Amino acid sequence: MVEIPTVQPLRVYRLAGTQREMGRQFGALAAADGGWHAALDLYANRPTMAATMAAASMPHRFRPIVERVADAFLAPQRRRLQAIRSKQFPEYTERTRETFRAMGFDDKAISATFVMEVLQNLVGLASRTGMFSRALNATAVASCSSLAVWGSATVDGNLRHARNFDFPGGSIWDRAPLVTFCTPDAGLRYGYVSARGLDAPGITCFNEAGLTFTVHTRFHREVGYSGPSVIDLGHELIRTCTTLDEVAATARRLGATSTWGLICSSAAERSAIIVETTAKRVEVIEAEAGADHLSCTNSYLHPAFQNGETPPAPDFRIDSLDRRCQLEAFVDKYRGSIDTESLQWLLGDYGGVDIVDLTTDVQRVDGTSVVAIDTVASIVSVPDERRIDVSVGPCPTGFGPYASVPWTWDGPVGVCEDELEIGPQRGRSHHGAPLSDTERAVSHRIAEIAHRHLEKAPPRASLTALSNLIDELPNEPALRRIVGQLSILVGDPAAALPHLDHALTLEGTPGLREKLLLARSRAQSLLGDERAAQADRDEILRADPAHAPLEYASARRESAKRPTQRSLRNMTIDLLHLDAR
Template identity: 25%
Template sequence: MLSLILFLVVVLLLGTVALIVWPILGHGSEYVPNSEEIRWLRSTSVVQDEKGRKAFGRATLERRGGLNVLKLFGSHYEMGYQHGALLRDEIQRGAVPFYGRPTENLAPFKHMNKVMRVLLAKYFDWKIYRPLLKCSPRQYLAEVKGLADGSGLSFADVFRGNMLSDLNMNLIKVLEKKALKQGGTDGCTSFAAFGNATVDGSLIMGRNTDYTGGGLWDRYQTVVFYEPEDGHKFVSVSSAGLIKCNSCMNEKGICLGAHFLFLDDTKADGVSFTFLEMEIMKKAGSVEDAIAVVSQNPRAGAFAFLIVDGKANEAAVIEASANHVGVRRPEDGVIWETNMATTEPILSADVLLRNGIGKNPIARFERMRMLIHENKGKITPELAAQFMGDHMDMCSDSLRPAGGIISQVSNLTSVVFRPSNFDFWVADGLSPVCNNAYRGFNLMEELADGYGTAKPTMLEPNEYVKTPDYTALRKYYEAMVSFTVPPTDENAALAHLEEAIALRPQEALYRRLTARMLLRRARAADAAEHLRRALECVQSPSERAQAHLLLGFANDLLGRRNDAVQCYQDALNVPSSGKNGVLSAVNPFVLADAKRFAQAAFSSDDAKKIEVSFEIIAKHDL
């Protein structure tokens, strides 16, 4: 009997080890093309001319300003291999390895112990990534494999690196309570205007991609021109190693902007929205074609697309979950989208709206509505660039560096499209990239192997960049990168925050975030001073309540229990203005924590768990 028990224990241990070691996502070898194509690609070398332009067979890479400009041709495996070979170093240093190991690099997972991180990584592989893999169209897996082979990364890391949004979408369902408290990492703002809304009647589209990965994605931003052998030619503005078409336009004049939605109607065994973007670019010649691609495919995750047709002056927002698709049409020549449900089939699944939170996407939605309607009939590409770099915070009715503004600190790609003549402009610089000048291109001229330039050749950024506030924002960006990009350095992050405060002492956000970091480090007295100063600044009611709450934490850690209780009561007493709904309401998690810690003192163990979010998406910010 004892021998049988020992045998079963050994089998169980070996089985556990096998599950941990076994490559759940495989090596991608089943997606490679014929041996002749493989042999040709592996025998081809990257060559560089005297101007620094690189070539790999027909594919080319050059730098224009701070942008990589990549031109790819052929089968999906071939285009992936070209991409990987020409941007090998940038891919290895960029966003893909960072996204490809979420339990090691992303909060809250990276704060867990090593065993938990390993087990959670395997859980994600089994429950989310593997079902996604099984439902992915073979040609796009061939492109992922080509990228891996060309860049020297593993197939699994490149696949995961391109599926981070799908992981986050499915976590809202799998871990709804936890996901709700984390708030998520993905934002985006898009708009389109045409007819009477624009100066000349032509369609103008503005598009911001907001995503985690500042310091990685933005450093290797890449404009990719695709000439696939199985569909329309198109351009996608992304980053080295990513095949996401979050901001793209095809040769038929169809443009797409993709948006994360916080819905609980999700599943992993469907087609990733990343691959649906590719399908639309290759196959759609109209808005209705794009709607059909989304409607007729099994869908993973939850997302929205703003689709425009620059030739027909048509547009639509498509909102999709696993089981439903909603479509919203323009009103009087304008339409816009952020990250909240707006169509009837999808509204009931929106986790943020259902719980009375979501200041960030609601604020951006309302601000874009205001900008469009205040400037109706005046909209041009130049004005669109101003919209995308806007810093007005609807919650505090003031210009702010981060938070519920269109110009998110996590803005990694910003593009203005004029698809009637195939002009487009790409913001060139570090995040928020929408605060940089936009460099012009022309899709059809580039596809003709020319140097395509739009008219005007450049679009100027928003006036905010000329203010002292912007100088402080650059220090805030440096703090964010130090805190989030490996190897992380919290000391450097704190130092950069102090520099931002010195430049802009009246910005509550900088002081509040500094206080959070100080509380985690048991520097309660220093945190309390920043919070007292923060309460003197312009801010929203919810921010003010949060500052009182954090000051209560500091007082508890300093042993000043009576002062702490008063701070918690002050947080509960902050009035919410009813005129703007969620935007002027105090965050429910702030109120819940104020009630909780008024009853039981905040402890040093609690301090170690304080969230620090430079994107301003922690639970107290929602």
């Protein structure tokens, strides 16, 4: 049985001085603490995280060579962005250099800060040129969910900002959580949430003026190599801005080198905005007059960007919209009573919208909800109480428990040794009940299996590990589906059928049911039962193709030309969504 990873105690650092001095301080503290090697290896050493994420969309046997090619292709892009950064933000460049030196890395490693820019730009370029078409079936992409609430939405009118950070760094980011408070020699005092060894101020951050920022991946054709990285953009915004108008003006002035959505909330103004970027322009979405919340996931919301949006996988936009619908439904249901604890429950809630169970005993630890297998950081910022609650549990981190971290800029540089208050476990099933210990444990184990898959564990190893979880959650349709799909991939369609048959007695959700039908049709076809296979394809073709575009296209194609075992060996494994396609 796969073991649930151990999470190191949450660390809190205080830094002060110039950016260069704070970089040196951070590096020294991280080097003394330890526990940072996996995180830095993820970004700085080959295969880099960007190459791993790009190669994850390929059949397993091709991934090592694709990683090498991707690293060779992406390295010049990172160096180009680093050269531009040195001119735009020399003080931030020096900060990163000092951090890396203190931890034993040479200066070449600092271009690793552009991991997401080069990956998102690769997807954008692929959509424009038609090259690397498999990249548009990417499986390891970041996807996050944020919700800012205030006024009539909350129990006391105060603003709160909740966020799940979903990133293919499970069993790395979540294993060593870190909160860092910075007192710069110029600008506002600010803080950020990351992991040991990762000095990334612009991703999940807050400042003494009561602003909170959380960053979300976007994908678009308009990519380039001339603007700031999202880490530097977020860093500059959180260090210099006190109001939402200042955030909007500064973002428009600076621009970005890639495709992002940054939601920023202001406790003083009781409002929030979303800054959306491509390499060519910046647009701002404001909360409507009288609004009491604003939600953000991973699809462009501004009409100017929607035409050129390039989702990296067929389900990406559907998943993003479903998560945003869940956030909106949460506000509608609990308006007037939302507090910090209810937001913690939300971040661990499997209750996505439009889920259809065919029986009353369906279990779910995957699906269209804000909980993701790769949720590596979960926070609730409470500026009016001058604190941020940070999950200290393993991936998916939305289950908590949450440590309450006071905003503590005052005090000496170094590790803050104050004892932190840690609350209870969270997590809610799609039925609305608290998660059982078994459901929570299986979720954590699936996250670890997914991480090992990204590290190139063989498909048979993933199949064995996932099969061992079936007895614990026998009525989890997504778990049955991926076991069936992997059985087909390794050449055992007969073993797949019982899992797929049982899952289809449970799953009625549009889109998810079509995935099961396609998998079963393939198993039946390989076993020679073409009549049964075509019956499943016909059910897919009668459904709305908008719910499952890839499955609809595959059913049409395979109705004309039966799949072969050889062709199905090339399925892409997406363990982050318990799927193979």
